[in-house]
Amino acid sequence: MELLKLTFPAPIYRVRTPSGSFFEKEESPVLQLMRRRLQGEREAGFTLIELMVVVLIIAILIAIAIPTFLGARQRAQDRAAQSNLRNALTAAKSVYTDKQTYLLTVAELQAVEPSLTFQTAASASAAQISVADAGTPSTATVFYAAGKSASGTCFFVADNVGAAATGLPQGTSYEKSTTATCTPTAGSGSFSYTNTGW
Secondary structure (H helix, E strand, O other): OOOOOOOOOOOEEEEEEOOOOOEEEEOOHHHHHHHHHHHHOOOOOOOOHHHHHEEEEEEEEHHHHHHHHHHHHHHHHHHHHHHHHHHHHHHHHHHHHOOOOOOOOOOHHHHHOOOOOEOOOOOOOOEEEEEEOOOOOOOOEEEEEEEOOOOOOOEEEEEEEEOEEEOOEEEEEEEOOOOOOHHHHHOOOOOOOOOOOO
């Protein structure tokens, strides 16, 4: 046997105005809610199972999104380091055009590209570009630079305007490494400029 649930309309009250006339007014929604609660009516809501399903769906979406976000973040950090190295190479080529030599000083590079921080013959940090000093391994025809990404990857660039040397072809060569120290060298360390690219 199925029980029939009856719902009654909200009561209407007659209210007298100060002028003596009457008007009809419905019961307020708050009073209606209180009356329903006193009569034992239950409000509709979500069950525990429904809430757990929603939490599970959100957890799955987060599990998918976090690795994607972290990968995008690492790629962005690597692109920033590569961009800084390209700007350093452009600054070096600008100075080379004036001096006809790659025996450059940090001050000369800093004057051309003040947005970068240069240092000589030391391991680069995430905020610096390390360039070879005027002695070894730098020569008058080769510019070496290294930059480190915030993700930990070291990027290297060498521009050879002279004859091809062992392990270093003419033109611009690129290299990256996660194991080498970010110190620009002639390729005798744990990496070599072989145009493998970034």
